[in-house]
Amino acid sequence: MKWLLRLYPPSWRARYETEMATLIDELPPDRRMALDLFRGAFDERLRAAWRRIPEAPLTVGGPPASFRPFHRHPTTLALVALALVAPTATFVILSFLTYELGLTALRTIVEPALISLNESTRLLNLALLAAPFLAFVVALAPLVGIGLSRASTELRLTLSFHARTANLVVIALCMVVGGILAGHIALETLLEAT
Amino acid sequence: MSRPATRDPGLLVLISLAAGPKHGHAILLDVDDFAGVRLGPGTLYGALARLEEGGFIEPMATEGRRQPYRLTESGLAALRGQLGDLRGAVRAGLERTTSA
Numbered sequence: 001m002k003w004l005l006r007l008y009p010p011s012w013r014a015r016y017e018t019e020m021a022t023l024i025d026e027l028p029p030d031r032r033m034a035l036d037l038f039r040g041a042f043d044e045r046l047r048a049a050w051r052r053i054p055e056a057p058l059t060v061g062g063p064p065a066s067f068r069p070f071h072r073h074p075t076t077l078a079l080v081a082l083a084l085v086a087p088t089a090t091f092v093i094l095s096f097l098t099y100e101l102g103l104t105a106l107r108t109i110v111e112p113a114l115i116s117l118n119e120s121t122r123l124l125n126l127a128l129l130a131a132p133f134l135a136f137v138v139a140l141a142p143l144v145g146i147g148l149s150r151a152s153t154e155l156r157l158t159l160s161f162h163a164r165t166a167n168l169v170v171i172a173l174c175m176v177v178g179g180i181l182a183g184h185i186a187l188e189t190l191l192e193a194t
Numbered sequence: 195m196s197r198p199a200t201r202d203p204g205l206l207v208l209i210s211l212a213a214g215p216k217h218g219h220a221i222l223l224d225v226d227d228f229a230g231v232r233l234g235p236g237t238l239y240g241a242l243a244r245l246e247e248g249g250f251i252e253p254m255a256t257e258g259r260r261q262p263y264r265l266t267e268s269g270l271a272a273l274r275g276q277l278g279d280l281r282g283a284v285r286a287g288l289e290r291t292t293s294a
Contacts, residue, residue: 016239019261023218023235033234040236044243 001029007041009048009072045070067146071162074142078166081139081174088131089177096180129185132178139170200280203233203241208250208265208273215254215264218242245269 002021005013027033049067070077091113098106117125145160200206210216210224218238226232233241242263245251250269254262265273 012243016243018259019218020235020239022259022261023222023238026219027222027235032232036234036236038236040234040240043236043240 004037012044070141074164078170081135081170085135088128092177132174136174139167207241211265215262217260217262
């Protein structure tokens with residue numbers, strides 16, 4: 001459970017990691033504690049990013065204050081996104097190969113999976129459908145920055161995009177898988193309606 | 195309706211430290227004992243950091259790997275202020291519900 005402390009900002013870890021690790025050692029590990037640590041890390045990351053915005057008013061024509069809360073671990077977030085989308089992507093790709101490209105040899109893998117999915121809970125189906133969209137957000141988050149600058153009397157908000165190959169590949173995968181799924185669902189709904 | 199009267203982690207930590215210095219685990223046990231609230235380590239340390247940043251608590255000499263904290267003068271004043279506000283609300287609530 002102590003590995004979750006790595007999600008906290010470096011300045012936080014330098015100050016509190018040792019004593020938090022001691023406390024975690026003293027408590028029975030459970031899902032509630034993991035969620036609490038996740039939420040705490042997210043909260044501290046936001047606070048750390050917020051602190052980087054200068055408190056003094058921005059000067060006219062001065063440099064923009066940038067706000068990039070998730071920029072520190074883009075590759076880790078790309079891997080997390082990949083892990084999120086992997087089950088759905090595998091299923092969609094195998095189905096595509098089997099039914100669209102006619103690789104019937106794959107039926108022995110795909111059809112039992114389809115049957116068990118039909119018999120499984122709606123929550124699992126929903127999770128498989130939501131995974132590409134959630135993974136898309138996770139992979140995109142470290143690439144997006146918000147800048148705040150002052151031009152004459154108005155405040156200007158700018159969005160910036162910092163491309164990274166690993167994240168872009170995962171984003172593309174999420175878009176393809178999400179697109180195929182959305183198209184498939186839309187087609188089925190249309191066919192059922194007619 | 196069995197929800198604890200307050201879930202504000204900062205206030206709960208201040209109340210706990212008002213009884214004397216404590217380290218993280220002792221605070222968790224104390225808060226669970228007097229308020230019935232089970233704080234997680236992330237929530238606890240979020241509250242401790244805010245309170246330390248505000249000068250309401252301060253760390254003491256470490257005891258092994260444990261870090262005890264104590265209330266400062268301004269922490270005690272802030273706690274009295276918050277409890278005073280709560281007392282006003284509780285009094286008003288009691289008056290209204292008993293006269294209803």
